[in-house]
Amino acid sequence: MKNILYPIKFTPILKDKIWGGQKLKTLLNKTSDLPNIGESWEISDVEGDTSVVANGALKGQTLKQIQETYKEDLIGLQNYRVFGNKFPLLIKFIDAKQDLSIQLHPNDELAAKRHNSFGKTEMWYVMQADEGSNLIVGFNQKMDAETYLSHLENKTLTEILNFDKVKVGDTYFIEVGRVHAIGAGVVVAEIQQTSDITYRVYDWDRVDDEGNERELHNDLAIDAIDFEMEDNFRVSYEKAKNQSNKMVSCPYFTTSYLDVDSTLKKENNHDSFLIYMCVEGEAQITTDSGTETIKKGETILLPAAVKNYEITSENAKLLEVYV
The missing domain is CATH 2.60.120.10 (Jelly Rolls)
Structure with missing residues (x-):
């Protein structure tokens, strides 16, 4: 059974988003007629969005099907013991033509209890950034729930958020409980746990084509925010050639x-x-x-x-x- 396995490509799952643009087509050669492509899900086992093999002998089968067939030969013995037939990572490219909502993700415990899901620890690698574009990560001062809620209520949340100007190669580690957003003009590669659970806390007061605001999740979010987190989200790394x-x-x-x-x-x-x-x-x-x-x-x-x-x-x- 092992010798049939080979480097596997999947058909990207493209997502139309209110904040998306066209860079996934122009920069990353994705094919789509969607007007605002925000995300390309490269490898996904999220319910309802399972990747389909695009090459070789397994072409046309889903990620779930091949994991059920090949088990530890596909994902490793220990991974199979832990995750069974659930693929543990969700891999994406993201194009933010507009700012994404201010958001955060719950930890494993909260996500399991509330959503029967994994938590959503993730990281970003900046592939392209327009001049002056930002990522929002964490707060710009020591924060507590009372101060946070006061700013949220007064629509002054952006006054307490940390804005980082970014360039190609900048890398961020976004732990669960950390408030964050990808800013307008940025394309990132995103690696995350398999989860689609996001708590949106502020969406810039924007509305869709029918005049509706997107749902916010502030009741859920307040328990999920970690106000004690250190500012350790910027990743420094070596860039030595021809090695990992x-x-x-x-x-x-x-x-x-x-x-x-x-x-x-x-x-x-x-x-x-x-x-x-x-x-x-x-x-x-x-x-x-x-x-x-x-x-x-x-x-x-x-x-x-x-x-x-x-x-x-x-x-x-x-x-x-x-x-």
Whole structure:
């Protein structure tokens, strides 16, 4: 059974969003007629949005089907013991033409109790940023519930939020309970737990085409905000060529940065699948079953049973992810 597994690509699931734009088409070559493409779900096992294989012998099968078939050969033995037939990560590219809502995500305990879901720890890698664009992460001062609620009620929430100007390569680790938003003009690669649970606390008073405001979740959010968090969300990392440079390592995922301009012989020593997101250039990934090309804006899943492989490129920047 192992030898059928190969580097797997999936058909992107594109999401129309009130704040979305066209950069996922123009920069990342996604194909869609949607007017405001906000997100491309690259690998997803979210209920109702399960990825479908786009290449090779498994083409047309869903991620859920192949996980049920290949189990630990697909995701690793320990991962299979923990997650069973639920794929643990949701992988996205996001284009914010307008500011996203101010939001946060619940932890595992709250998400399980309220939504029968995982929590939503995530990270962002900035792929493109217009001049002067921002990410909103955390508060710009020590914060408590009383002060926060006062600003929320008076519509002065932005006065207490931390705005960071960003450039390509900037990386942020967004833990559960941290207030955040992607600002207008930014394209990010996002790696997160498999969860679609978001608590929206402020949406800039905007309305949709029919004049309706989007739902806010302030009653749920107040219990989920962690007011004690340190300002440790900016990720510093090495950028040494032709090796994996660790960026983020947490209980839910480990992500490294690869700047490849030769051929790397790689061995998967992790009891896990590997995911590669191409954030610049293109690369070839070669295994015993053949070679797959991955271009900017594409994502590939390397099953856990594939232990030895090569990455070849003249100009690729990749994010490498495992659990």
